[in-house]
Amino acid sequence: MKRRDFIKNSLTAGVALMGPHAxxxxxxxxxxxxxxxxxxxxxxxxxxxxxxxxxRKIPGVxxxxxxxxxxxxxxxxxxxxxxxxxxxxxxxxxxxxxxxxDIDAISVATPNHWHSLITIWACQAGKDVYVxxxxxxxxxxxxxxxxxxxxxxxxxxAVHGPRSQTxxxxxxxxxxxxxxxxxxxxxxxxxxxxxxxxxxxxxxxxPKTVDYDLWSGPAPKVPLMRKYLHYDxxxxxxxxxxxxxxxxxxYMDACRWALGKNEPPKLVMSIGxxxxxxxxxxxxxxxxxxxxxxxxxxxxxxxxxxxxxxxRNSPWVKSxxxxxxxxxxxxxxxxxxxxxxxxANNAAYDNNSRLIKKFEATNKDCKENFIxxxxxxxxxxxxxxxxxxxxxCALIHMANxxxxxxxxxxxxxxxxxxxxxxxxxxxxxxxxxxLSANGIDLEQNSVTLGPMLKMDPKKERFVGYLxxxxxxxxxxDYREPFVVPDKV
Numbered sequence: 001m002k003r004r005d006f007i008k009n010s011l012t013a014g015v016a017l018m019g020p021h022a023x024x025x026x027x028x029x030x031x032x033x034x035x036x037x038x039x040x041x042x043x044x045x046x047x048x049x050x051x052x053x054x055x056r057k058i059p060g061v062x063x064x065x066x067x068x069x070x071x072x073x074x075x076x077x078x079x080x081x082x083x084x085x086x087x088x089x090x091x092x093x094x095x096x097x098x099x100x101x102d103i104d105a106i107s108v109a110t111p112n113h114w115h116s117l118i119t120i121w122a123c124q125a126g127k128d129v130y131v132x133x134x135x136x137x138x139x140x141x142x143x144x145x146x147x148x149x150x151x152x153x154x155x156x157x158a159v160h161g162p163r164s165q166t167x168x169x170x171x172x173x174x175x176x177x178x179x180x181x182x183x184x185x186x187x188x189x190x191x192x193x194x195x196x197x198x199x200x201x202x203x204x205x206x207p208k209t210v211d212y213d214l215w216s217g218p219a220p221k222v223p224l225m226r227k228y229l230h231y232d233x234x235x236x237x238x239x240x241x242x243x244x245x246x247x248x249x250x251y252m253d254a255c256r257w258a259l260g261k262n263e264p265p266k267l268v269m270s271i272g273x274x275x276x277x278x279x280x281x282x283x284x285x286x287x288x289x290x291x292x293x294x295x296x297x298x299x300x301x302x303x304x305x306x307x308x309x310x311x312r313n314s315p316w317v318k319s320x321x322x323x324x325x326x327x328x329x330x331x332x333x334x335x336x337x338x339x340x341x342x343x344a345n346n347a348a349y350d351n352n353s354r355l356i357k358k359f360e361a362t363n364k365d366c367k368e369n370f371i372x373x374x375x376x377x378x379x380x381x382x383x384x385x386x387x388x389x390x391x392x393c394a395l396i397h398m399a400n401x402x403x404x405x406x407x408x409x410x411x412x413x414x415x416x417x418x419x420x421x422x423x424x425x426x427x428x429x430x431x432x433x434x435l436s437a438n439g440i441d442l443e444q445n446s447v448t449l450g451p452m453l454k455m456d457p458k459k460e461r462f463v464g465y466l467x468x469x470x471x472x473x474x475x476x477d478y479r480e481p482f483v484v485p486d487k488v
Contacts, residue, residue: 023104031374034065034103034127036094036118037110038073040230047132048109052077054367055107061371065103067091069214070207070230092211094118098125105155105374108132113219113239116141117484119156119386123148124488128155130370134241134249135389137218139397139460140475141484142390148488149386157370157382158389160253165361167346168334172258174348174359181339185423186255188300190248191331194285196277197232200225218482226280235281237404242283243302245396247332253384253392254334255291255298258343263457264394267292270403270450271414271428275440276305284448288431289399290424299427300399305438328353394460401473402450405466409449411442417449 025031033055039046048068055061063081068074069092081088091097094114097106098121105128108118116136122129129149135158136142149156162168175183203223206212210229213221219238226232234240244252272287285304291297333345341350348356364372369383379385409417411432418424435442454464462470478484 025104025375030060030062031371032062032064032102032104034067034091034097034100034106035063036067036097036106036108037114037132038066038068038070038077039109040070040073048073048107049077051107051109051130051132051367054365058368058371063088065089065091065097065100067094067097069093069211071209072207093214095121098122098127103127105129105370111215111233111239112241112245113137114217116145117218117482119145120148120484120488123152123154123156126152126154128370128374129386130157130159130367131386131389133158133160133389134245134393134396135386136393136397137239137241138473138475139394142393142397143460144484144486144488146387146390151488155370155373155377155379155382156386156389157366157373158384158386158393159366159370160384160389160392161250162254162257162334163383164366165363167359167361168254169257170359170362171343171346171348172336174357175258175336175338175343176260180341180343180348183259183296184337184339185296186258186298187335187337187423188248188251188255188298189330189333189335190243190251190301191303192243192247193306194235194243194304196279197235197281198227199279200227216479218476218478218484220477220479232281235283237282240283241396241400242287243285243304244287244289244300244399245393248300248302249392249396251332251334252298252300252395253388255300255336256392256395257388258334258336259293259296259298261293262391264391264398264455264460265291265293265298266455266457267452268395268398268402268455269418269452270399270406271418271431271447272302272403272450273445273448275435275445276438283400284403286431286435287399287403288424288427289402290418290421291395291398297421297423298395299423301427301431303431303434305434305440397474398453398455401462401470402453403448404450404473405453405469406448406450408446411447414447414449417452 035048035052038048055063066074066077066088074090078088078090106122108115108131112134115131119129119131206224207229234246268291270287270289272284274281274285287302289300328344330344336343341348347358350356366383373381451466453462453470456463
C-alpha cells in the first residue's frame with residue numbers, strides 16, 4: 001500500500017471510530033454544547049440551569065441547543081439566550097437534538113431514569129457526554145454506558161462532587177501513602193432533612209406544558225401519583241434512587257475512591273425505612289448500609305429527618321450519645337478511619353481528633369476537565385470517567401436492592417443478625433438515637449431489615465440467597481421505543 005493511501009485509510013478509520021456525526025476538533029475550535037434537561041423552578045429543581053451558567057463561563061464553549069420536554073422549563077431559558085443575542089436551538093425531543101450535526105457534546109441533567117439511554121444514544125451519534133449523578137438508574141444501565149463509550153470512542157464524564165475541587169482526592173493520596181496506617185473502614189454520611197412530599201387521593205393532572213410520554217421515557221407511562229411531577233420523582237422507584245442516589249452517591253463514590261476498589265463488593269446489607277410521615281414517597285428517608293469490601297468495608301448512613309419545620313429549627317438530636325454535628329460538623333461527606341487517625345473530607349486528624357493537615361485542591365473543576373478532555377481525547381485525564389461513575393452507582397443500587405427485598409424486623413432481631421460487625425452495630429445504635437430524637441417509637445414503627453446479598457463482582461450479578469429476586473432489580477422492563485439495548 002502506498003504511504004498516502006495508508007494515511008488516507010487510517011484517517012477514514014479514525015473518523016469512523018469517532019461516530020457518525022463527530023467532527024475532528026482543532027485546538028481553537030469552539031466546543032458546541034447541547035444541554036439536555038433544564039430543570040424546574042418548582043421546589044428545588046433546576047440543576048440544568050446551573051450547568052448552563054457554568055458552561056457559559058468556560059472559554060471556547062458555546063451552548064447551541066437546549067432540550068426539555070416541559071415547555072415551562074425550556075422556553076424561559078431560550079428567552080435568556082435571545083435577550084443576550086445568542087443563537088440557540090430549542091428541542092423537546094432529545095432524539096432530534098442528537099440528530100443535530102452542529103452539536104459536539106451534551107450535558108445531561110434529566111431525571112435519573114433517562115441518564116443511561118441518552119448517554120448511549122449520544123455515543124452512537126458521535127457526541128461526548130457530561131452526565132449528572134447518578135450516572136445510571138440501575139446496574140445494567142451503567143455497564144451499557146461503559147460499553148457504549150468504549151465502542152464509539154466517546155468522552156463520557158459521570159460527575160461526582162468530591163472529584164471536583166474539594167481537596168478530598170489529595171487527602172486520600174495522603175492516607176494511601178500509609179501516613180495514618182492501614183485503612184479500617186470508610187464511613188459515608190448523608191444527613192439531609194427531607195420534608196414530606198404529601199399524599200394525594202388519586203391520579204393528578206400532568207401539566208399541559210409537559211410531553212408526558214417523553215418525560216416517562218424508559219419507565220412505564222403511569223398515572224401521576226404525587227403532587228409535583230418534578231423533583232419529587234427522586235423518591236419514586238420508577239424514576240429515582242432515593243437520597244442515597246441523590247446526594248449520597250457523591251460520598252459513596254468518595255468511599256470507594258478512598259478504598260481504591262474497582263469492582264462491586266461481594267456482600268451488601270441495608271437497614272432502614274420511611275419514618276415520620278406517610279406520603280407518596282417510596283424510598284427510605286433513613287437508611288444504613290454495609291458494603292463488605294475486604295479488608296476495609298464501607299458503612300453508609302442516610303438520615304432524612306427532622307420531619308417538619310419545628311424539628312428543623314431545633315437541635316436535631318437530643319440524645320447525649322450523638323450529635324448530628326459529629327466529625328467536625330460534617331453532615332454530608334466521608335470519614336475514612338485508619339489505624340492512627342482518620343480523614344474527614346479534606347482534613348486529616350489523629351485519634352484524639354487533633355488536626356494534622358488540611359488539604360487544598362490541585363485539580364480542575366469537573367466541567368473544565370471535561371472540556372479539556374473533549375479536546376485532547378485523553379480519557380485517562382477525566383476526573384470521573386463513565387467506568388468510575390458506573391462502579392460507584394452500582395453501590396447505591398446494591399444498597400437499594402437489599403432494602404427493597406427486606407422484611408420488617410424488631411431492633412432485637414436486627415442486632416442479632418449484625419452482631420458480628422462492630423462498626424455496623426454502632427451505626428445502627430446511632431440510627432436508633434436519630435429516630436428516637438425525632439419522636440419515632442421503634443416499638444410502634446418496625447424497621448426494614450434487608451437481606452445480606454452476595455454479588456459476583458466480575459459478572460455484576462447476584463448469587464446465592466434471593467439471587468433471582470435481586471437480579472430482577474439489576475435491570476428493568478423497558479418501554480418501547482425507549483429501550484436500553486443489550487448490545488449498544
